[in-house]
Amino acid sequence: MTVSITDVAEATGVSASTVSRALRGRPGVSEEMRARIVAAAAELGYTASRSASSLASGRTCTIGVVVPYVGRWFFGTVLDAAEKVFSAAGYDVLLYNLGSPEARKRFFTKLPIRKRVDAVLSLLIPDPEEATALRSLDVPLATTVGGARPGFTVVGIDDRGGAESAVRHLVNLGHRRVGMISGASEPLHWTTPLDRRRGYLDVLADAGIEPDPALETDGAYTVEGGERAMSELLALRHPPTAVFAQSDEMAMGALRALRRHRLRVPDDVSVVGFDDHELSEVIGLTTVAQPVAAQGREAARLLLAQLDDPDAGPADPVEMPIRFILRETTAPPHSRRQR
Amino acid sequence: MTVSITDVAEATGVSASTVSRALRGRPGVSEEMRARIVAAAAELGYTASRSASSLASGRTCTIGVVVPYVGRWFFGTVLDAAEKVFSAAGYDVLLYNLGSPEARKRFFTKLPIRKRVDAVLSLLIPDPEEATALRSLDVPLATTVGGARPGFTVVGIDDRGGAESAVRHLVNLGHRRVGMISGASEPLHWTTPLDRRRGYLDVLADAGIEPDPALETDGAYTVEGGERAMSELLALRHPPTAVFAQSDEMAMGALRALRRHRLRVPDDVSVVGFDDHELSEVIGLTTVAQPVAAQGREAARLLLAQLDDPDAGPADPVEMPIRFILRETTAPPHSRRQR
């Protein structure tokens, strides 16, 4: 049978309470006794039952992490970093992967997480009702990725500024017809696409370029979507000479579409992405880098801080630095002819 | 305060036992009463405390998933698929990300998972001691990725056959000097690199080609490693005309190295990978596709089956189909000249 606290108590000839205190480093146990207990516990291979201890103490030593798609690079990377911080602090991670709308709905109505976690890190942007549901858990909450929400600690980046630097780069190269591949409004209340669009429009306005709605197209933040979007742009009467994709994955899709159309990058069309995907360097994609893992780490740390210091509200929003990275997918328009 | 089972019991005027039975669909409750209880529970926003119920019942309704790197595409994808199966069946997923050796060691010595899960899906290959530790948990176990182990249900692919088809393709194209970028023995007892190497050697032998140890190099299963490995190969007096990379990520690194060396693919050097990474299609990489998500799904399903039918041992090993995919990174040697 599995060994319980009373077993190690008997083995040491003390009470269960003393064992409990000894093993958790609580005061009220002599060092000598503590050593004996620890030894006995080790010998018996004792591990405290989490169910029992969290039932008794009210603490679960578990953090819930909810993410839209673990499989996608961005979320996987954030999760990876956050998990390391949590587990180093002795917390376990309960993962909820809410890709499909059904899964998402089920999660937020049933809230299986209730009474199971000490805090929640949400890698997806909860809509107002979902946010309310999460708040009802009455534990510290944090979000990476845009959209300030009362009660949530949020760490993110300057999406607007990032988009500006990307588009400004294209404009400075001399491009006047700059397309954008965006991820549309799919999950409502998710402000990143909007912020990045704002940056795009800002720069155009600054440069005195009339924005053309036909140049804005939806890539759904996936490779396939980006490919489709790029094809649409190429089908235009006046296709763009440069494209700003709101994510590297969409930019990769765009590159693929361009290759299929036998157009050369950057000679015929320039492409700039956003995120600095792990493979972007491999393919030489010009992009705006954001510190993905660092965001996960930071969010995790802030959450832990909130747990340590009870009745400390959510931390102030954190904005992580971004960085424009020039690689090989951008050049002045029609550079072939100009050479 | 948080609402407990007695609250809904009082609200309905019945005992807690009846509430418990009603809410979990157990027999012994009239349909009418059940409806009333369900309604009351919903109204009060009641959720059973997992700690309490698992303490009482011994079941945790939780599956532990241990993975080396959540951030990597392969593991993220497997996890994504497995999580969906688990959560659809009402199980939560406890994630352990064991990238660093310290984290891994800590996990297997302290086994924080003990008494916390009903089953374990390991996406990393446990060495014999680790396997013993896991078995001591006394719950169903499953593994994706190579290496049969007593007590584990394993679902994998034919690594050797896959490697054979990749290398045979190169040999059939006329290549005689075929390099290999492998992930070496880093985590011991992880047979995939060995099996893939076996396939590589088989084909060479079949074709009457003397294997050259200098053509085998270590890419550590990462993009950077692949790049380094390819550079080494190119520095050889007689560099290979084709390269088999044991993973797509390493193949991508190889492509990058080739680009840096101003060599053209496939004209100067052919490259074939393994895995069919989500971005391989984007870059046109010839590769051997394995059903990654399907493996996660299948492993999860088998685990659930074992949970449903108690005292059913681990399932028979499952081998998922693989498929060679011809894209654009392979061609006959020196095809430029031959044209």
Place this chain on the structure above:
DNA sequence: CCTAGTTGCGCAAGCGTTTGCGTTCAGATT
């Protein structure tokens, strides 16, 4: 009409910890 079987529900004993409080006892303080 009596018995046997079913159905619906309550009782109470756990499940393995944690923790407030009480007890004991050695040593310090007057």
Place this chain on the structure above:
DNA sequence: AATCTGAACGCAAACGCTTGCGCAACTAGG
């Protein structure tokens, strides 16, 4: 010597649920 003070430890009551068993009330069979 009597009292006080901590330190070290034990007691027992939670924590919120599950489940075997018991007990009515009701149905059906003879």
